[in-house]
Amino acid sequence: MSPAYILKRIVLVGYTLLVVSLIVFAITQILPADAAVMMLGENATTEALSALRAKMGLDASIWAQYGHWLAGVLRGDFGVSMRTGQPVGPVMIEALGRSLLLALFSIVLMLVLALPLGIIAAVRRGRIADLLVSVISYIGVSLPEFVTATLVVLVLADWLQWLPATGYVPLTENPLQGLRHLVLPVLTISVILIAHVSRMVRSELVDVLHTDYVRAARLKGLPKRTVLYKHALRNALLPTITIVALDVGYLLGGVIVVEEIFALPGIGRQLIVAIQSRDLPSIQAGALIMAATYAIASFLADIAYARLDRRIQYD
Structure with a gap:
């Protein structure tokens, strides 16, 4: 992979985030919420509201407001929350860390279970094991x-009472209790991921096992394990990388429901609270940070493609 391609992709990521920032800022401007009224209350005087709008730059044109906001984002300043009066950036970054921790555990569990299930289903195609994996996936x-x-x-949590139903404990404070609180949301997210990836691995591996180079490896007398894991599985995993990268976007979007159900203070739950309270700076920061995370995940997937398959060259 050439440095020029990497630089090109970095520029493309930056351009994508610029477009996303425009869309996010435009949407938040359409929302029926007045920042000055949200901060001072509905009983504030007209003079006080006008003074606050002038101080916050809300009386300027839309493009001037966007330029001011974008300049702050480039400096790492996402503004101040209308709900709490605290800087938005550190709160959202901390919440993103919790969401990424949940996503990381979910992806690890998915890979540990989905890859073996997909391999077993492909190797035992048409047998009971393949049927069971298919039923579980569906x-x-x-x-x-x-x-x-x-x-x-x-x-x-209810019948067996093995795990707490809701809540969050930081791993730095109590690792054991923190893991106990993460088990249920991780299981919830992993079910869909395992179903997607196991079917993908099974489908791709079945196709690869019928290719000419795999037949040639078998004719050379190579052990079955070598043919399967060294030759077939490596190429079958390429589409799986794409699915995993796309699942990062799903995790950041679908995890909102899971975080709300299990009361996890991740970025999804923070975004819901911001939308409910019309906290425009928090909405803008949350949406932009989620988009940046997804764009970076797609970029890393391209790099992983080239590392797994040397035939792929990005120029």
């Missing part, structure tokens, strides 16, 4: 997050 895909969350809470 069930996982068909269950929405709120249904899966209800089921795991009902079984593991």
Whole structure:
């Protein structure tokens, strides 16, 4: 992978985020909320509202407001929350860290379970194991997050009482309790991910096992494990990387429901609170940070593509 391509992709990521910032800022301007009224209250005088609008630059043109906001974002200043009066950036970054921790555990669990299930289904194509994996995958895909969350809470938290139903404990304060609170949301998210990825691995591996170079490797007398893991699986995983990168976007979007159900203070829950309270700076910061995370994940997926398959060259 050439440095020129990497630089080109970085520029493309920056351009994408610029477009997203325009869209996000435009949408927040359409929302029926007056920042000055939100901060001072509905009983504020006209003079006080006018003074605050002038201080915040709200009396300037839309493009001037956007330029001021974008300049602040480039400096790492996302503004001040209308709801709390605190800087938005540190709060959203901290919330993003919690969401990424949840996503990381979910992706690790997904890879640990989905890859073996997909491999077993492909190797035993048409047999009982393949049928069971297919049934599990279809069930996982068909269950929405709120249904899966209800089921795991009902079984593991209510009936068996093994785990806490809601809440969050930082891992730095109490690692054991922190992990216990993350188990249920991780299981909820992983169900759909495992269903998607296991089917993808199974489908791609079945196709790769019927290619000419795999047949040639078998004819050379190579062990079955070598043919499967060194030759076939490596190429079958390429589309899986794309799915995992896209799932990062799903995690940042779909995790909103999970965080709300399990009362996890991640970026999804922060965004819901911001929307409910018409906290425009928090909405802008949350949406832009989520978009940046997704764009970076897609960029890393391209790099992983080139690392796994040397035939892929980005110029």
